[in-house]
Amino acid sequence: MKKIMLTIGLATACLANLFAGETLQLKLVPDREVVLKGSPQEVVVKIDLSAIAGKKKSRRTPLNLAVVLDKSGSMTGAKLEKTKQAAMQLVDRLAPNDIFSLVIFSDHAEVLVSAQKIEDKNALKEKIQSIRADGSTALYSGVKMGAGQIEEYLSSKRINRVILLSDGLANVGPSSPRELRRLGSQLAERGISVTTIGVGDDYNEDLMAALAEASDANYYYVKDTEKLPEIFARELGEMLSVAARDVRIEIICPDGVQPLGFIGRAEKFESQKASVNLSQFTTGQNRYLFLRCLVNGSKPEVARVKVNYTDELNGGTVEVADDVVKIRFTEDRDAADKSVNGAVVAQKEIMLTAVAKDAAMAQADAGNYKQAAQILAAQGGALNRAYANAPATVQIQLRSELDNISNFTNQFESGQYGSGSRKMMQSQSYNSRNSK
Template identity: 25%
Template sequence: MPSPRPSSLVPVFTMLALFVTGGCTGKGLVEPRREVPASEAAEQPIQAEAPVPGGLGWVTTSGSVQLEVLPQFEVLDRRTGTLDLQLLLRLRGMGEVTGERPPLDLAVVLDRSGSMAGEKLLAVKQATLDLLKELKPQDRLSLIAYDSDVEVMTDRMLVDEAGLKTARAVVLGLDTRGGTALGPALYRGFEIFDPKTRKEDVLRHMLLLSDGQANVGEQNPQVLGQRAREGFGHGVSVSTLGVGLDYNEELMTRLADQGGGRYHFIPGTDAIPRVLSDEFAGLVATVASGIEVTMQMAPGVQVRQVYGYAWQETPQGASILVGSLAAQQVRDIVVRLQVNFGTGASGQLALGTVDLRAKDQTQQGKPVEGKLALSAPTSTDPEQIARSERTEVTVRVAEVESAAQMQAAAVAVDGGDYDRARKVLQDGVVALEKQHKATPSPKLVKQIEELKEAESGLDAARQSAEQAKIYGKKSKSKAYKLGK
């Protein structure tokens, strides 16, 4: 394993920044700044700042979002002709945590199918009532209940004193019946968020709760996920809450990923306060929403994998949905590139560009854009290559890979293959311990403990079908959160 790079090594991974002013669609260099008359100031788009050195790399800020791109190795090894290069895209919400947020336009989509009878419906009612406590008089609330049919109980109702009273009565009056029209309910939620009639400075967010499998209307996770992605493009984020042990986590995680929100697992009523606190912590301090990163790669460079986030291949690279950022929140996204050097390649190699788009909620939802052009030197000197390693990227790569192993073990348990699940987890522990020896990190220690705990839970999972379901849901939920 290469040793960490000495701090005296000069950074050699070049990021040339070309920026576009917020809201513009063309590409070009930023013009020199001029004094703006007070009468024009309110109409000026947000200007992306020029890149500045960030310790071991380069950082740029567009409005309320800071973007940093870090390679695992700053000098590329061209000895084999083809190289896998891990990049870390680090996004940070700028500003201070004030406890204030823009007005919220919230749709809560509630499952009241027959399978929700009993404790699960009580859990959903409790979750929704607790949710109402977090809303403010300027917020709007849509309550949508679904069984075999879909019913809009409140339509963008102001959550003032009268609205709060109405919402509580609606929630407490819910009963169970029929099938699970999850797809039609999702579609109805997006219809409420008509992009033609909404203000940019309002956060539009949907919370979807379900305990089971969609069995009425559209049921295909890919189709429903694509609809969530389209909604994201219109400024609507989606978070999902899986209740109990029988819901389709593939569908729920896909909706949250494609919708730029979060996925939560609610095993019982005792988990509700923690889940809602986690969900609303981000909303309260949101400084940027609708964040999307687009990578346009140079010839010979391809995006092979994006870990933990919804992404789509494009003819030149990839489009990655990030969602929102709270003040001082950091999202680390690992991207694996394949670099083909070609015959006679040497010197500096252009890798492509990274484009950032977002809506700055500190500036009434004004669009912001930024662009980084990436290039790196190449070498055949193993010592130079080893010295250029950025170990923080190496550690993050190990984290997302172990998250994938935890997910694979849970899938093996779903199929009853406990021996495979144990081997996957043990192999993961061995790999992490080896990595920790080379690059000591508290994060790796924590992840080793997580995998060992997952392995120790296999014996309990064998005892019954219910315990196996609990194991699978918990493990997949942990893996999902680690990937974020």
């Protein structure tokens, strides 16, 4: 019997070693495998990260959650009632070891529920139900106060998250996207991410997106208040199914390769090196970056990529994945043309569509609707050219983007582009650029 048990134990250990570090799988795919010799050429590399699907967590990562709610006068009625319903349903799904706090803001911010473990859910829900709408929108103070509650129990062994909901313009205290982005970056450095939920068509979407993007969190545009409980449930569901977090991607390009940057992202290269931080991956989630490089030489290596992350499916250990992307050189133009990867080219164009939407919004903000329409029309042509060589699954995405571009172009040309259109376009761009 002891011998059998020993054999089983050894087999279990081998399986553990086999799967350890495989929660995040890294693939590097260039948009072409063969490049013509003799002249500098751009190569785009898809840095593809996917979290393993179908593997159950050995433990539930406890949450440290601060909900920050706008209770200004504009929230009166269905907005506030649906918000309270969503928050109460969230409380119902929390576990005893989770930390919950609630901050409300109007003319000023105040802590309605201080950071605490979940002991009396009914008492927490009574606090939520008591919220009444009035006053202005001290959004910055609300976020800072919510982060302060998170810091009471801040721990690398918890998922530390602020969920901010607002329907209006920040009009008390710091209120620019730059100031909110700076706050988001400061919180991200301390391990706190800020998900933002904008309700209706009157809030500042640039501010809400900047705050979320600074910590690689989610940004939601909610036009229909009936969907608020669904949004809160989705956000909580993601936190409960985190497979990997604190993901740091390091990219090094060798001499002879000029890194041009990432499509749709602000991170820069210094001395041939760059790093990108992503907050988390849920089980089965796929996220990716597109690295642009100018290749001018004969060496095959384009870039080395190393990924460090906390593996929540393997007991919170720190794991590493790495890979090298290489190409070949030829004097045969046909061979170079045949090596083009249609899927990567099409996905690159989808990412460039997000960049085009941002550029079109900037033109529309300046009143240049004709130029905005032209930007989208040009990108629509690029999507159409990529369609023929794309696999069927990517063609579905291309058709969706073509429909979106056509819709926004028609709005620019007909004078129907408004606040809701801008929020929808920015939401689409945000989700594409951050592969959400």
